[in-house]
Amino acid sequence: MKKTVKLTVNGTTYERDVEPRTLLVHFLRDNLGLTGTHIGCDTSQCGACTVLVNGQSLKSCTAFAVQMQGAEITTIEGLAKEGELHPIQQGFWEMHGLQCGYCTPGMIMQSVQLLDRNANPSEEEIRHGIEGNLCRCTGYQNIVKSIQWAAQHKNQGATEVPEADAPQVDPKPISPVP
Amino acid sequence: MEISGDYTFKAPVEKVWAILMNSEALKNSLPGCEKFEEIGPDSYDMTMKVGVGPIKGTYTGRISMADKDELKHYKLLVSGQGSAGFLNGEGLFDLTSKGPEETVVNYKGRANVGGTLAGLGARMLAPVAKKMGNDFFKSMDKQLQAETESV
Amino acid sequence: MLTANPTGYVGSRIKRREDPRLVTGNGNFTDDLTPVGTVYLHMLRSPYAHAKIGSINTAAAKAMPGVLAVFTGEDLKKDLAGPIPGVPYGTVQTVPAYYPIATDKVRFVGNIVAAVVAETRGQARDAAEAIEVQYDVLPVVLDMEKAVKDGSPLLHDEIANNICTEIELGNDVTEAFNTAEVTVEHRFVNQRLVPNALENRVALAEFHQGDESVTLTVTSQNPHILRTLLSGEIGIAEHKIRVVAPDVGGGFGSKIATYAEEVIACIASRKVKKPVKWTETRSESFVATIHGRDNIDYIRMSATKDGKITGLDITAYANMGAYMSLLGPTVPVLCGVIVPGPYAIPNVHFKAICVYTNTTPTDAYRGAGRPEATYMLERTMNMMAEKLGMDPMELRRKNFIQPDQFPYFNIVALNYDSGNYEAAMDKALEIFGYNEMRKTQEEARKNGKYIGIGQSTYVEVCGLGPGSGMTISRGYDCAVVRAELTGKVTVFTGVAPHGQGQETTFAQIVADEFNVPIEDVTIKHGDTEMTPYGMGTYGSRGTAVGGGALMLAIGSVKDKAKKIAAFQMEANEEDIVFEGGKFSVKGASGGKSISFQEVCLKAYIDPKMAPVIEPGLEATRYFEPGNFVYPFGTHLAAVEVDAETGNVKILKYVCVDDCGKQLNPMIVEGQIHGGLTQGIAQALYEEAVYDDNGQLVSGTLMDYALPTAAELPHYTLDHTVTPTTVNPLGVKGIGEAGTIASTPVIVNAVVDALKPLGVKDIQMPLRPEKVWKIIHNGASANGSAGADASVVEQHFGEDNK
Ligand code: FES
Numbered sequence A: 001m002k003k004t005v006k007l008t009v010n011g012t013t014y015e016r017d018v019e020p021r022t023l024l025v026h027f028l029r030d031n032l033g034l035t036g037t038h039i040g041c042d043t044s045q046c047g048a049c050t051v052l053v054n055g056q057s058l059k060s061c062t063a064f065a066v067q068m069q070g071a072e073i074t075t076i077e078g079l080a081k082e083g084e085l086h087p088i089q090q091g092f093w094e095m096h097g098l099q100c101g102y103c104t105p106g107m108i109m110q111s112v113q114l115l116d117r118n119a120n121p122s123e124e125e126i127r128h129g130i131e132g133n134l135c136r137c138t139g140y141q142n143i144v145k146s147i148q149w150a151a152q153h154k155n156q157g158a159t160e161v162p163e164a165d166a167p168q169v170d171p172k173p174i175s176p177v178p
Numbered sequence B: 001m002e003i004s005g006d007y008t009f010k011a012p013v014e015k016v017w018a019i020l021m022n023s024e025a026l027k028n029s030l031p032g033c034e035k036f037e038e039i040g041p042d043s044y045d046m047t048m049k050v051g052v053g054p055i056k057g058t059y060t061g062r063i064s065m066a067d068k069d070e071l072k073h074y075k076l077l078v079s080g081q082g083s084a085g086f087l088n089g090e091g092l093f094d095l096t097s098k099g100p101e102e103t104v105v106n107y108k109g110r111a112n113v114g115g116t117l118a119g120l121g122a123r124m125l126a127p128v129a130k131k132m133g134n135d136f137f138k139s140m141d142k143q144l145q146a147e148t149e150s151v
Numbered sequence C: 001m002l003t004a005n006p007t008g009y010v011g012s013r014i015k016r017r018e019d020p021r022l023v024t025g026n027g028n029f030t031d032d033l034t035p036v037g038t039v040y041l042h043m044l045r046s047p048y049a050h051a052k053i054g055s056i057n058t059a060a061a062k063a064m065p066g067v068l069a070v071f072t073g074e075d076l077k078k079d080l081a082g083p084i085p086g087v088p089y090g091t092v093q094t095v096p097a098y099y100p101i102a103t104d105k106v107r108f109v110g111n112i113v114a115a116v117v118a119e120t121r122g123q124a125r126d127a128a129e130a131i132e133v134q135y136d137v138l139p140v141v142l143d144m145e146k147a148v149k150d151g152s153p154l155l156h157d158e159i160a161n162n163i164c165t166e167i168e169l170g171n172d173v174t175e176a177f178n179t180a181e182v183t184v185e186h187r188f189v190n191q192r193l194v195p196n197a198l199e200n201r202v203a204l205a206e207f208h209q210g211d212e213s214v215t216l217t218v219t220s221q222n223p224h225i226l227r228t229l230l231s232g233e234i235g236i237a238e239h240k241i242r243v244v245a246p247d248v249g250g251g252f253g254s255k256i257a258t259y260a261e262e263v264i265a266c267i268a269s270r271k272v273k274k275p276v277k278w279t280e281t282r283s284e285s286f287v288a289t290i291h292g293r294d295n296i297d298y299i300r301m302s303a304t305k306d307g308k309i310t311g312l313d314i315t316a317y318a319n320m321g322a323y324m325s326l327l328g329p330t331v332p333v334l335c336g337v338i339v340p341g342p343y344a345i346p347n348v349h350f351k352a353i354c355v356y357t358n359t360t361p362t363d364a365y366r367g368a369g370r371p372e373a374t375y376m377l378e379r380t381m382n383m384m385a386e387k388l389g390m391d392p393m394e395l396r397r398k399n400f401i402q403p404d405q406f407p408y409f410n411i412v413a414l415n416y417d418s419g420n421y422e423a424a425m426d427k428a429l430e431i432f433g434y435n436e437m438r439k440t441q442e443e444a445r446k447n448g449k450y451i452g453i454g455q456s457t458y459v460e461v462c463g464l465g466p467g468s469g470m471t472i473s474r475g476y477d478c479a480v481v482r483a484e485l486t487g488k489v490t491v492f493t494g495v496a497p498h499g500q501g502q503e504t505t506f507a508q509i510v511a512d513e514f515n516v517p518i519e520d521v522t523i524k525h526g527d528t529e530m531t532p533y534g535m536g537t538y539g540s541r542g543t544a545v546g547g548g549a550l551m552l553a554i555g556s557v558k559d560k561a562k563k564i565a566a567f568q569m570e571a572n573e574e575d576i577v578f579e580g581g582k583f584s585v586k587g588a589s590g591g592k593s594i595s596f597q598e599v600c601l602k603a604y605i606d607p608k609m610a611p612v613i614e615p616g617l618e619a620t621r622y623f624e625p626g627n628f629v630y631p632f633g634t635h636l637a638a639v640e641v642d643a644e645t646g647n648v649k650i651l652k653y654v655c656v657d658d659c660g661k662q663l664n665p666m667i668v669e670g671q672i673h674g675g676l677t678q679g680i681a682q683a684l685y686e687e688a689v690y691d692d693n694g695q696l697v698s699g700t701l702m703d704y705a706l707p708t709a710a711e712l713p714h715y716t717l718d719h720t721v722t723p724t725t726v727n728p729l730g731v732k733g734i735g736e737a738g739t740i741a742s743t744p745v746i747v748n749a750v751v752d753a754l755k756p757l758g759v760k761d762i763q764m765p766l767r768p769e770k771v772w773k774i775i776h777n778g779a780s781a782n783g784s785a786g787a788d789a790s791v792v793e794q795h796f797g798e799d800n801k
């Protein structure tokens, strides 16, 4: 019943056998051990599971792993490059854009796409841009500020959105967890 | 939750009535029906596997017919239970002959749901129920035609 | 008291030390942990709100692939030492046994009827589906006011009239109402809410065969309390239980109680001899994790014609849900004790009737009782102002407890230690531009626009708590401060932050006190094997109480360090001063000194000290405050109601809060933002809705409206600083203030906006559809919270006319 899927996550290419019903988010967490991508709901409302698929943000609980054949995926773990935080990560740190931090990975990945599409968003555009991501702690005000901080600093020529590193061989397979 | 609708058979009312009353046809028309046992007149124990989004699962329950008014009206009572919750419902079916080769069945159903099923709200369930109703009649229709052809 | 130090961390906007791991996906949440050999637990839950369990057939489930164990209520009972405890208060008849898996009856949708352990999540779920349960459905009890009437069906046979307990506080108000010049009375519904921390609950139990101990890694706000309670539930002695709360994704009160699933996971792990993990889904969480609020409040207020409030009388029905959750009856107590708010009211009577219904149990949710109190009080203040023809702010000003009245006993229970309510109010009025806004409102009304101004002046009670003021247990917390050999400092705290930022604020304190770089300080928490007994994080107590313990422990370490320094410099201990990171001899010229780091080194290795000073440099201290703390403030909002859509837009939100000294203003602001949002969401969006059969119909995030970034305003924050001496830091809690204050602000504003239509009250949440109907069909179109005035009249009788 298992199907083979080959995809690239944070620059590393993996080839794994998965059950067709495995959601991308479970594949990332359980099969690849990338637990930075969180799960907050079962109706695709919360956005905690947001990742980038071929540069587009996607709630990874809305797709099956087997649909990701050949895809390039970036998760929160792949955003900082060589120990240097991505401007959005830095912005969240600077502006207190997180409290418990549970929504944060998804929120950051969504913000990456937001700034990719609109380098200088207004407050209202930011608020609409992250509408699909729920945060129960911050009241969003500092998240908005974090994204504004990132927009300013990104435009000053700080780090770009990292491209995937040169593909590596699947390093150390982590025993798949159901 | 309430659902209603109608379905038009291209067949005389007698034939439509007969197929609707046929337990074998009933079994075949229940989606994902795995077990179907007669436990009394017009009363059956059943197991259904339904796979629609979050209400996916196996439901066990009972289905029975009542208030039969030959060629005109009957009632279908369903009660089922699965890990996603329970469903108790009744459907009223009214047949109207629109000519020698056309019969309209109006159905009106009301269901009580519980557990996750209820949590999902009628908003999500109504379209599912509607589809299941439609599938039910399509299947009956198919069987009716098959019978007609084989005759 | 805090020392002023050149390091200057305290009071600064220090970036959080929790964040680097959390923004890079390196957090450690419970569900991120999967020890080798982990198996999975799945719960079969009742789809009925009230039913007898006829029979359960687990044979088919047990035979399914991967299944390791199946538990029914009876199976589990054999391994159970006790049911899930609730803390009684008031006239409790008896605490009904709440078994983790129901045995005889199910009493709410979501009540567990069986549990399956299997090798994979899917297998566990599939097997749960194969369990056949026969239910005999019973009549459902939902309406509290009907539930207490004779003849209503009973949830628990042994509990008459479904009354969990009654709580009565305050003094006799009869005279006040008999002689009242003006009275208002009303019935408010404080709707049921679902906490919805973004991380669902997770329990990972690892039973260790070797020494028969168990480690439970769990989403908890109070690991120590959980360990004690767990011991009573699973029958493993406390010293053989380790409870670990790693990174926890928000709690808001929902992760205080002890839950069935944790108990089942521990027992299951012992049985299958493997780590057992249970991860809640969101839709499961909606029925399985505690709910909050759900009160019906009858309130009447008396005053003189010129606006002096003379009496307050309240009967509150508090919905406990189906069982007594840990703090179920404590929540209405927290409501009653603060119900007079910041006003000097000579006569106050509060009665709570706690009622069992066929719903998910309720417990503390952000604010816990204090939002309910503040909501009814601040709404009633506005009704009274309206009746007196006064501006709502003037009525408040007229009744504030004055600064020279502190300490002030509020008649009901509490001794407010300090406060300056008018100062906060004036500041808020000015920032908000209250008078100008009134003019804007007037103009808008002329143009057929609905603009309203809402207000709330609140005082809250938090920093739980003084031993003398708590109902069940002393109220303290602890800290271990360990100066390491190399001069670094490790702190173990008994509080369990999960977003509140104490890894940062506590490090700020330590760094300042020892004059070391903040990088040299680590704050550890959330592991019962690491820290001494702590009460955890809830009731805005983390910094007020845990920070107090930290200060004491720092003091003790400093004392010992001085002893060492004296020995090293051959001076008298009393002559040693610690300044700028150096110990020196008072008055001695020549500048002989020894640094903090050197003292640390000597403490651990100097053989010369062997005969005189015990090695090591650490201290464990507990702090138990003598009183609660009483943060306060004024919140103001302007809203516009769109007549076309019924949508409420918040034009402006200003709050001035007083939480005493701010250790890190950035973190304080974050706490307020989050609190405001949850309070505003109660006013506008959130509501747990049950149908007549006790089915939760708002049971997913599709149906239960959590606020998103798009509908919220930008908040304007400011503060006043009124010191408190209740704790060594001079701080008051700030985690709940926003939630407590903001709900009535919004409702007051919307009611004010719709005043031209004759609207006096609208029942929360003020969703567009409801508001639209009122605009288009008139004030009577939609049940105002008071429902029928006759109901309220009936309740209080005719004596106060
Ligand atoms: S987990 Fe909530 S949207 Fe994916």
Ligand code: FES
Binding pocket: A097, A098, A099, A100, A101, A102, A103, A104, A134, A135, A136, A137, A138, C198, C249, C250, C499
């Ligand atoms: S920081 Fe806790 S949910 Fe966003």
